[in-house]
Amino acid sequence: MDTTNTVGLLQSELDTFSLWCRNNCLDLNITKTKEMERLEYALNCKRRVLILALRWANAHTYLLQEEPAAVSFLEELYGSVSNDSRILRGLKDLAVDLEKVVKLHSEEAKSIKRKTLIRQFSNGEERLQKKQPIKNQDDILLKVYCSDHTYTTIRIAVAATGREVTSAVTDKLGTTDELLLVHLSSAAEKQILKPNDVSVFSTLSINGRLFACPRDQLSGLTPLPDQEGPSAGSMSTFELMSSKDLAYQMTMFDWELFSCVHEHELLYHTFGRQSFRRTTANLDLFLRRFNQVQLWVVTEVCLCNQLSKRVQLLKKFIKIAAHCREFKNLNSFFAIIMGMSNPAVSRLSQTWEKLPTKFKKFYAEFESMMDPSRNHRTYRITVTKLEPPIIPFMPLLLKDMTFTHEGNKTFIDNMVNFEKMRIIANTIRQVRHCRSQPFNPDICQPNKNQAEVRGYVRKLCVIDNQRALTQLSYRLEPRRT
Incomplete structure (x- = not known):
């Protein structure tokens, strides 16, 4: 046999085999690459769905327990994720988070029949x-x-x-x-x-x-x-309490009430809770507290017969308001200032004349924060400079949501007005931002009588009849002729 021909033939066969191998390896690589891309695409899709589900569960919190279908959905989703996480390791971190959510809501849902x-x-x-x-x-x-x-x-x-x-x-x-x-x-x-x-x-x-x-x-x-409310003021009780302690305990109580308010309650309040058949009791309690603190200021001043004592009361309330602002409790801060701005108090000219100039300046500064011009611009700028936790001025947030709701159609050409929903969502995000950090109870070193102060601020007795308060005011300082 011709060696040259044999080598040539072998070389030709080898080249052919090499080409076949390269083509097949290329096909294998392409197939492998496509499979990896498919798995990565599937992983990203599944992660997006899980992140959305976790955010949804986090937004609903304990309200999920009232919807058996929602809890069942989370349980079924967790079962699927557990299986997928064995293949797709990138799901394991989210699977752990979902497991915590499912365990929490499943246990709570089972005990929901036991009414409190x-x-x-x-x-x-x-x-x-x-x-x-x-x-x-x-x-x-x-x-x-x-x-x-x-x-x-x-x-x-x-x-x-x-x-x-x-x-x-x-x-x-x-x-x-x-x-x-x-x-x-x-x-x-x-x-x-x-x-x-x-x-x-x-x-x-x-x-x-x-x-x-x-x-x-x-x-x-x-x-x-x-x-009718109280017939005598309680100044003799709380004048011996530190203004800072009073503001601290008021802030503690306000934070408890504010923390109980679910974000959905803001929606129920705005769109009408009759449509949802849901309670807004936590929000109602928080709003009631604002009115109660406001009326507490007016009640105490109008039930104080001595001029010198009334001056001391105004000073006390200004100090409490200052400490509330220091604790970022804007709810009680505004309630106190609005109470002092009530006509039954603001008309007491003899009392205000006796108030030291320093306190008049403080009050004027505080009152300027309530200026409604330019859509409460002063207040809004103040809030943006604060870091959470913050107890916001809730009536203004609700006013924003109501204005947005009533001023814009929910549906346009049978389609959801997402711009309206975005604006409402931004207001709710403000509430979420205020509560994004836990309240630190160590912001004040309380005195020994904290139990007494705590008990006092949680059961304020007030007169809520404006006509009665005005009559009391005129008895203290009759109209000048």
Whole structure:
């Protein structure tokens, strides 16, 4: 055999085999690359879905426990993620986070049938306990009064409607009369509650009461004696307490109330809770606290008969307000300043004339922060300079959301107005930002009498009848002729 031909033939075969190997290896590499790209694409898609689900669960928090379908979805999702994480290691970190969420909500959902009896609105020692979020599945003991000032106590769901409250009272009294559910204020103003009103107990004014009566007894309803509020001030009690301690305990209490407010309650309040059949009790409590602190200032000043003592009171309130601002408690800070701006207090010219110049300057500076011009620009700039935790001026946030809602259509050409939703979401993000850091209880070194101060600030007794406060003011300093 010709060696040259043989070598040539072998070389040709070798070249052919090498070409075949290169082509097949290239195909294998391409296949392997495509498989890796497919796995990476699948991993990224799954991570995005999991991140969205975790954010959704974090936004809903304990409200998920009220929706069995939502808890079942999370459990099923976790089962799928557990299987996938064996192949896709990039899912393991999110699988751990999802497992924590599922365990928390599954255990809570199983115990949801055991209803908690809430007494947040009673006058007992429960007020001194740390506030916990009020949930839709909770019950409350509710006093409903009759026209003769007797009352019946019913146990009702937090999110019960006016119709359900009336039905429970009718059954308890064993009457066949058709009853109206009425909110009676301390000024004897009557508001007939609608059958579809939700959580009627949480919308009562500070000294307001619920009455149930036939229509022919409506005109004869009169306030209860305890609705009038205190007849004497409590300055002798709290004048010995440090202004800083008072502001600290007020801030602690406000933070508890603010922490209980769920972000969804802002939406229910804005869009109408009747549409959702959900309670806004935690938000109502927080707003009520603002009104209570405001009226506390007016009540104490108007019940103080001595001019020198009233001057001391104004100084005390200005000091408390300053410490509230130091603690970034803008809720109580504004409540105190608005209380001092109340006509029943601001008209006391003899009292204000005696106030030292230094305190007048402080008050003028504080009052300027309430300037509503340019959409409360001064206040908004102040807030942007603060780091959380912050207790915000909630009425203004709600005003922003209401203005956005009422000034813009929810649907345009049968499509969701996402620009409107974005603006509302930005307001809710402000609330989330304020609570993004935990409140540090060590911001103040309390004195020994903290239990006494704590008890005092959590059960402020006030007069909420503006007409009565104005009359008291004129008794202190009659109108000059």
